[in-house]
Amino acid sequence: MAEPPVIIWQQEVESVLRYRDLVPRLEDALGKFSRRDRAEVVQPVRAAVPLQKHSGFMGLMPTYMENDGVLSTKFVCFYKREKGSTLPAVQATVVLLDPERGNVKAVMDGEVITTMRTAAVSAISAKLLMASGAEVLAILGTGTQALSHYNIFTEMFSFKEVRVWSRTKENVERFVRSVGGGVRGCGSAEEAVRGADVIVTVTGSTEPVLHGQWVKAGAHVAAVGACRPDWRELDDVLMKSAVVYADSREGALSESGDVILSGAQVFAELGDVINGTRPAEREKTTVFKSLGMGVEDAVSAQLVFDQWTAKQTKP
Ligand SMILES: NC(=O)C1=CN([C@@H]2O[C@H](COP(=O)(O)OP(=O)(O)OC[C@H]3O[C@@H](n4cnc5c(N)ncnc54)[C@H](O)[C@@H]3O)[C@@H](O)[C@H]2O)C=CC1
Numbered sequence: 001m002a003e004p005p006v007i008i009w010q011q012e013v014e015s016v017l018r019y020r021d022l023v024p025r026l027e028d029a030l031g032k033f034s035r036r037d038r039a040e041v042v043q044p045v046r047a048a049v050p051l052q053k054h055s056g057f058m059g060l061m062p063t064y065m066e067n068d069g070v071l072s073t074k075f076v077c078f079y080k081r082e083k084g085s086t087l088p089a090v091q092a093t094v095v096l097l098d099p100e101r102g103n104v105k106a107v108m109d110g111e112v113i114t115t116m117r118t119a120a121v122s123a124i125s126a127k128l129l130m131a132s133g134a135e136v137l138a139i140l141g142t143g144t145q146a147l148s149h150y151n152i153f154t155e156m157f158s159f160k161e162v163r164v165w166s167r168t169k170e171n172v173e174r175f176v177r178s179v180g181g182g183v184r185g186c187g188s189a190e191e192a193v194r195g196a197d198v199i200v201t202v203t204g205s206t207e208p209v210l211h212g213q214w215v216k217a218g219a220h221v222a223a224v225g226a227c228r229p230d231w232r233e234l235d236d237v238l239m240k241s242a243v244v245y246a247d248s249r250e251g252a253l254s255e256s257g258d259v260i261l262s263g264a265q266v267f268a269e270l271g272d273v274i275n276g277t278r279p280a281e282r283e284k285t286t287v288f289k290s291l292g293m294g295v296e297d298a299v300s301a302q303l304v305f306d307q308w309t310a311k312q313t314k315p
């Protein structure tokens, strides 16, 4: 009989997961995904079950990495929240299984994993696609993802200026306080992004919050919100003038309103750039459309499991 699963909850995930370990694993996973070799990664497009009464979705994200012996699935519920709602926008759990026997090895909190791996993949997009000498970072949104993006972007890069915008002045002020100052709070999205070299959109908006006419030529945009086919964060002007990258081409074509409704072409996946099969158009305006992938959760969960197990066996 198999051992019962271990439960690894939020504080423990937080205590073992570090960006410096996560980033190389994610780069490797993105490259493997884009090779479309079924011995490396099997990852169908996320199944999304509508939770109509609650304006949300439950996403199921199964992944198998045969060569690496990793089998997992994430359950993620995400919601369109009304202004002033105190309910969370995203809740997630990751289940890690033994691929040979099929038993569950671990059930772990998926919120920290989702928060950190999403920000880490955006940072990888910036590393690959932003112009050299980028100085100004703008973040639209001030929630969970805004903070994780702030943390990794300032850890990995040396921006001279960081700007942030949100719908309310209170949210902007709270965010600026939470990171200990050093960030310029802006009164409008336009003020935040004019002249910025890198722009991160991490809002719950379903309408464009970023307009192409504000975006400096050659800027890099990491677009993280709007993960349904009829939701938008970016307008048509930006989508049609930029070189568009995605984590998954199939994911973007079935889930991204910014891609589907603008009719923009997906030029490449991040993994293609990592594999050297498609170019990084650093000198052009680039958009990385992030939808989130099961393979990112799989390698993150395996990393958490390995670190957590090593911690248990230490004297
Ligand atoms: N691509 C991916 O892998 C992932 C994407 N997401 C998405 O990223 C987005 C942010 O997620 P969290 O930070 O966890 O949510 P959150 O609720 O913590 O923060 C959302 C932010 O967006 C702002 N916002 C909401 N509606 C807006 C509107 N209409 N216009 C302008 N701003 C608005 C809120 O005031 C808040 O600052 C969500 O759309 C979420 O679904 C989340 C996790 C992973």
Ligand SMILES: O=C(O)C1=NCCCC1
Pocket (backbone or CB within 6 Å): 076, 078, 090, 092, 114, 227, 291, 292, 293
């Ligand atoms: O990949 C994920 O996890 C999510 N993607 C889009 C919506 C929220 C969670």
